[in-house]
Amino acid sequence: MSSPRIAFLASSAAPAQQALAELTARYGQWQPEQADVLCPLGGDGFMLQTLHRHGDLGLPVFGLKLGTVGFLMNQHRPEDDLCQRLAGGQPAHLHPLEMTAFTAGGEQVSERAYNDVSMLRQTRQAAHIGIDLNGQERLPELVGDGVLVASPAGSTAYNYSAHGPVLPLGSQTIALTPLAAYRPRRWRGAILKANTVVRFRVLDPVKRPVSVTADSHETRDVLQVTIVQSQRHVSLLFDPEHNLEERILNEQFLS
CATH class of the missing domain: 2.60.200.30 (Probable inorganic polyphosphate/atp-NAD kinase; domain 2)
Known part of the structure; x- marks a missing residue:
């Protein structure tokens, strides 16, 4: 099975820019219009920017937390194989x-x-x-x-x-x-x-x-x-052990 074509998008924060250089060197880089999946690097604010700019492409989105708040993001683990994480990602469908x-x-x-x-x-x-x-x-x-x-x-x-x-x-x-x-x-x-x-x-x-x-x-x-x-939706991908549905459920039990 061929590797997915990933479009990495990064916020201006230094950690996100460093991760962008490392990830594109390892996995390559595609423009969003030619990609199979979008991978924003940053926090929740940058994730929302990505959805506003590219949500109409209908591509799955797998965010990596390289910002302050990352409720909509996955943990950035450079040692893991990103392609395997993408293959095992669980979708959460968001209707704007x-x-x-x-x-x-x-x-x-x-x-x-x-x-x-x-x-x-x-x-x-x-x-x-x-x-x-x-x-x-x-x-x-x-x-x-x-x-x-x-x-x-x-x-x-x-x-x-x-x-x-x-x-x-x-x-x-x-x-x-x-x-x-x-x-x-x-x-x-x-x-x-x-x-x-x-x-x-x-x-x-x-x-x-x-x-x-x-x-x-x-x-x-x-x-x-x-x-x-909206009747339309975008699909965010999450690691199975920490998917968005579980995070939202956990929020209901925080004191």
Whole structure:
């Protein structure tokens, strides 16, 4: 069996650049468009950059942790045979969130998010946001710092720090989580079916402007944002002993 054609992609961090030189010398290097598998070297931030840039290629992705945070990455073990690890990798299928935003300037912006889409106040004034699900108003007015929608893979990131639920991978759910809600004070969010169409309406955009961020892509002065989970997916590969599903499960038992 021939070795896979690997496209190594590295962050600017020194350890990632050093690993890039060593790995390409050992396994060769292919452009993403000609490769069988993508191998980003870095942290979770660089993994998300890789998915945004090359996710449409439909290639499996095997990340190696050479950054600060590596929840979506595998351990970098230079002594191991990478081709054998790739052959034994277990896939985790991630369905990104598709976001469409309309701004006060008349723009329509579409972005994809593998972790979360978050609405955040732009000033010291609390945001006032209405929430509709599948075209039906569910919360007339949320007052607070904002609100987010997270995928299962992203539920352990910003969503978790905002006291949102950790969602099992493959659960066909998404998390709707308020950010420092002032009213209604006892509302802690909701777990929704993955095919739910979520719409946020900014109720006072002049006095209380709001921005939206899809992963790291920010759009300011939004009036309305619609979010739905994509039918398309990307496949991340993980070593069997430390796959993503097990990591997410472990997060639910951390104190």
